[in-house]
Amino acid sequence: MAFRDLLERPLERDVETDLCIIGAGAAGLTIAHMFEGSRLRVCIVESGGRAFDEAVQDMYRGENVGVRYGLETTRLRYLGGSTNHWTGVCGLLDPVDFEPRPWASAPGWPISLGSLLPYYERAHDVLDLGAFEYDPARVAPERKFPAFDPRKLVVRLLRLSAPTRLGQKFADELASSENVLCLLNGSVVDVEVSGTGRSVSGVRVATLNGDDSRVRARAFVLACGGLENARLMLHSSASPTGLGNASGLVGRFFADHLHHPGTSYVVTRGDWWRVFQRVDRGGTRSTPTICLGDEVQRSERLLNARLGLAQTDPKPEARAGAVCLSIFGNVEQQPSEENRVELSDQRDALGVRRIRLRWSPGELDQRTMERSSIILAEELGRLGLGFVRLETMLDSAAFRNRVRRASHHMGTTRMSLEPAAGVVDTNCRVHDVDNFYVAGSSVFPACGQINPTLTIVALAIRLGDHLGDRLE
């Protein structure tokens, strides 16, 4: 039996293992699955059980500074993590996301899109996405997409997972595993380093009924999500500033995707827009979508954005008989040092300091949202397809307060070549620490327009390969 619920059966002694994975969400379970049946011993430490529990979820509560952000509602703390409530939207980062963009203070990724592609392909299996295909013209050759100016707008493809709940998907495999042990209801409350501070010796695991134990391993992967990864590193007793925080950047650059509030809309005729409706083919599902072109992002110094269209109720101010389409989709958020995870003075039930999140959308975020809608208006108007009415919020205060976020937690342990510029290296290893790795969207130095889960899983597979080479 490879599940062990620590509330029912506490550990009699510390666990000694080869690889310790902290967190059983998309990244952690993907890596554990890769090592199933291998010669390596793997121990997953999951704070929750096999189902939602209010008391465990409460450990996610925290404070907000700036715009209210639902720390306890935008993620889930039990087996499978936030894949228990994700919507299944997947896609690739765009080439421009990997470039340094000085106007957005975006450093670019220190790895290339090309080097990620094989991992994206393997991630399709984990998320049950079917064939690795992102060309709308191949997936839906019969659809005639508008002839947008490719410098301004491009049609890309989103792929839709069922959505796969990874906790359910891998439950049987974990239950019968001989080399992967999954500790449930055990929360990591400290990451402890060796004498030199250059390596992690173990993690302290506590339970809500007062038990306390340790897991020691040759290597550790922190895979608790974009908020919690930073929290645990900052909370670590390794140093007064936490673990791996010589750069002072742990927790900084928190970013989410911003949603168009849905009040911008297109006034049109006919049904040309139906080419952007979902494609169900061969057991796989896709949605063509409109994205800002790389070139217009560079020339107009914008962030990335995508613009979906969905039929909505007729608007009284629109001309009679018109079809109205609401504009929705993700707008990338500028990486900003000021948007950050800090530690609150409040503590959770296990004594871990809660998160204080400083977060607010910024001017470039707002300009990108507005400008992307206008670019769409320009292209639809040029093609004679329709006209656009913009959001109801045009001043910055209204924007900050009304804009919706996608609950994608990214950027707080960003990847960089140089230790001074980030938290993890290109293998996702914490710069200052030999055996401590971070998995998940917290390593994203830029988040583009695409939902993060496929990239999280792709990076987890890449990290799994690296760990396999290193540990075996």
Added chain:
Amino acid sequence: MTRRGVIVLIAGVAGVSAVGAALWPQFSGAKRLTHPWPILARELLPMDAAEWPALSGRCDAALAERGRPLDASSRVAGFEWDEIGILSGRDLQAVHAALAETIAREFGEGRVLVVDRWVLSETQAAMCALAGRAVAGSG
């Protein structure tokens, strides 16, 4: 003119009228040339006609700010207009086509204005200004 010529002319006029009425049923009444801007505006503007009077002044202001104010010598897409926006005697189908082409070109060139959150091309803003006046002028 010969009898054959007269027949051809009558047939031609009838044909053009039929096509015009089919394309723009609004033109088929006795007042069909009274206020062409509103008629064209219904085809080429995104907002309901009830919005025009309120938007008219804002479109004027936005065009002035853009350095393209509407005045007595103005043309819209090359067509002259009088003070209440009458284009009497024009081939409205040709006007419609020319305006649509101009609007599309302006969108492509980024010559757009945001008026009351509507993203309009410069010509659409001018049409809205004129249509609003025409509706107000016609009571």
